[in-house]
Amino acid sequence: MLKIAVIGGNDTVIGFKAVGLEACPASNAAEALQVLRDLTREGSEYAIIYIEEKLAQQISHEIDKHKDSPTPAIILIPGREGSLGLGQNALKEAVERAVGTNILGD
């Protein structure tokens, strides 16, 4: 059986814990990086990792490494302060990569 993890600030992950996801609190980028590396180790059983935008922003190089492999899926979610629009950015990036230009027009 596979598991789902959430990486984010303490305030953010506490809510997800209640609905049955694995909460991995990380207060800064260095911690988040450490946690993410642990979760994505060889033979890891985490198939989906949600990560708070604010932290993801600073460790995007590590996140990009997993972009082309089928597992794990690393998905950005907005933090407590609301959306930074980085999740939408991922969409734009993917389109640009596939088509060559941004055809969504925003």
Place this chain on the structure above:
Amino acid sequence: MAGTAVTPTRMVLNQLKGRLKTARRGHKLLKDKRDELMRQFMDVVKENKVLRERVEEGLTGAFASLQVASAIMSPEMLEQALLYPRQSVELDMKFRNIMSVNVPQYSFTTRNNDPSEIYPYGFAQTSGELDDALDKMGRVFEDMLKLAQVEKTMQLLAEEIEKTRRRVNALEYVMIPELEQNIKYITMKLEENENSTKVRLLKVKEMVLQDAHNFK
């Protein structure tokens, strides 16, 4: 290119012709693959856009409720209330094949199916806002899972499209023109050889005849 040394022989010409045929067929196939991938990709992108908006909206709402709850309750109480979750989610993953790209498909089972059972605390010492927050969280969760699936699919498809597009372009603008050029070069060279042989033969015939009959 004509610059790169190709030996102008009939055998090489045949080989090149074979390669050109294969390249043309490969080009057509890859182009079809790219078009179909693109069509699928656009569907996924649209779905992703909708889901992304819904998840962000839902999460913002859930976080707001949680914020209110944490303002009413002390942090220790809140932590204690949520310390041992009653709900746990088990994820199952299968792969679906879209044009030879393996994309994940998730399905999940929750330990507690009754939505009223997810609250890991007694109601006496917690505020109603916390219930509200968890309720919202539980509802947005399903969309989050779908978002994960769609977003990963999108990324994998984007990678495959990029790869296919490169191949199509390499075939179209490099491989095929180069092969055509080489074939042309060899054909011309062979014709030239043939011509010179013919001329030489004519010349030899003339000389032989002159020798034999003393023609003038």
